Amino acid sequence: SAYSSHKFSLEEIEAISARVPETYVMVNGLYDEHELPALRRLIDAYAKMNIKGLLFQDFGVLHYVKNRYDFRMMYAPNTLNTNYMTLNVLEDLGVDSAWVAKEIPLEEQIAIKKHTHLPIMIQGHGVQYMMSSKRHLLKSYANAAHKEFNQDNVILHARESDYATHIYEDERGTTIFSVNKLYTLDLLNEMSVFDYLYIETNYMSAIEAIEVTH
16 A cells, blocks of 8 residues: 555465455555566566455556456545546446545535446545655655654644644655544445445554444
């Protein structure tokens, strides 16, 4: 995953996929040219495992998989899927399912589902992705401000506001999530029209993840 503070090794993914009948893997980075050989080797390794599908946002991933492997391909670009016409066109390109942007109202998400032929996933619980940058913003700030701080759990507070966000940095850059969590447990009857419900477990304890899923 490009937007997760926890990374799984190939060995861990293989062990999980051996136990779980339907395992999807996030291959959701936006890849530069020099990263493509390693990306292809990664997908080749997944093809040898019991993995049903890939979540992607870079169409280079879809292009490489087509005519090679039979992964189910879920298009998950976070914020871009905001209408059913785009999704219906993408189905013709080999997309099997899609993530609908969480930034639009639930009524619009349901309307997209009703007019889209693809299986649809929406976020159902947890902190919400806000932005990412390929720049290493925490490291740059620490250097410019001549400050030392623990970068493992940094929270940003907006100026003159109580709003707070998580920010973390890894080899792919910097990512920001909301501190406030999305709760939809009282809306499950309305949300039952969707095929997949995503629980964002970043910044969530294992116990909370189990209880929310239950």
